[in-house]
Amino acid sequence: MKLAYLAPEIPALSATFVYNEILALTELGHEIIPFSVHKPIMPATDQHLDELRSKVIYLYAMPKKTVFFSHLKLLTKKPIHYIKALSECMKDMFQVNILSRDARGLFYRFFYAAKLAQDLVDNDIQHLHVHFAHVPTDIAMYASMLSGIPFSVTAHANDIFERGLLLDKKVERSGFFATISDFNRHYIQQTYQVDPGKLEIIRCGVDSRVFTRKSSIALSDPVRIGVVGRLVEKKGIDTLISALAILHTQFSDFKVEIAGSGPLEEELKQQVNQLALTDKVVFLGPLPHDQVVKFVTGLDLFVLPCKKDKQGDMDGIPVVLMEAMMVGTAVISSKISGIPELVINEQTGMLIEPDNSEQLAAAMLELIKDEASRTTLIRNAEKKVQQEFAQDINARRLQTLFTETIGRF
Structure with missing residues (x-):
């Protein structure tokens, strides 16, 4: 045609x-x-x-x-x-x-x-x-x-x-x-x-020829947590930062990388400073798409806690979630919009209620501590993407x- x-x-x-x-x-x-x-x-x-x-x-x-x-x-x-x-x-x-x-x-x-x-x-x-x-x-x-x-x-x-x-x-x-x-x-x-x-x-x-399964899902030292997305309200990056402060009181051996740019960048950086997380969180700026595969492959947890913004806008099903799942990185997101059609709670990933930093901190800690659960989620997630989102x-x-x-x- x-x-x-x-x-x-x-x-x-x-x-x-x-x-x-x-x-x-x-x-x-x-x-x-x-x-x-x-x-x-x-x-x-x-x-x-x-x-x-x-x-x-x-x-x-x-x-x-x-x-x-x-x-x-x-x-x-x-x-x-x-x-x-x-x-x-x-x-x-x-x-x-x-x-x-x-x-x-x-x-x-x-x-x-x-x-x-x-x-x-x-x-x-x-x-x-x-x-x-x-x-x-x-x-x-x-x-x-x-x-x-x-x-x-x-x-x-x-x-x-x-x-x-x-x-x-x-x-x-x-x-x-x-x-x-x-x-x-x-x-x-x-x-x-x-x-x-x-x-x-x-x-x-997602192109399965590009986003291929990584050789090992063993946790890094320190644990690498990350996200890719525009720094706008509906991505819920502020929820992630608040959750990191809670996580830090129970587990401190982690690093967080935030890739992306947007209107909330300075506000989010101030939030990191106020919560004394500057030694834990780094802002990478926008990431060319040909570098996304390397980035999500190197992570232990990919966390995108989406929510509805003040104008009523919300994500559909972010492609980057599929990309992380395809390479074998465990994902956490929110029960909103079409995301549960991809990230099925406790089957292909973990889901939290939107804007709930306590739930998010608990989900991150669970995936860090429970290797068997993390392994099962990763295996199911890759299969889900291959079958429906390829x-x-x-x-x-x-x-x-x-x-x-x-x-x-």
């Missing part, structure tokens, strides 16, 4: 699952043209992405004159498609309040959708797939109407929990609408009253859905 992919930023350090999915589908023999709304603020720098990076078309970087000419071409060559798409956009704008910022945003995205639509037609694209159900899907659904080429979506987290504008219409207009967890699927169906037959579950996958399995599922969707249009 000849496919197009659209995401907010390609290739972005914070969304490795997007470009890994593109690479996996390319390996299956499909030709893919990648489109990105923006140029990445924090781009992924892995060398094996050079070819992909050279192909990305950045929509919002296009001169407005070029985009305007795309409108003229489409109006001339596909007048019925164009008039219908413009009519649907206007209806959408009235639905969200024609005078609102949301309405202006929809029209702005319709404007750039013409450039995407023209490129889809010029390159004989058969299907367009989008990651994230907010801005990129706004662009994609209008580009689909303008071009007559079907589109599908993979939704993740804040794009449905916080930014679900017109989500019912996006599901209706898509060839299929996928999301990463059963939790999300149920949330979308119940909140937006959509056709459940349109909803699919496609996991974000990248090749989910790439083939997408391939099947693309084929079926193209066949209907």
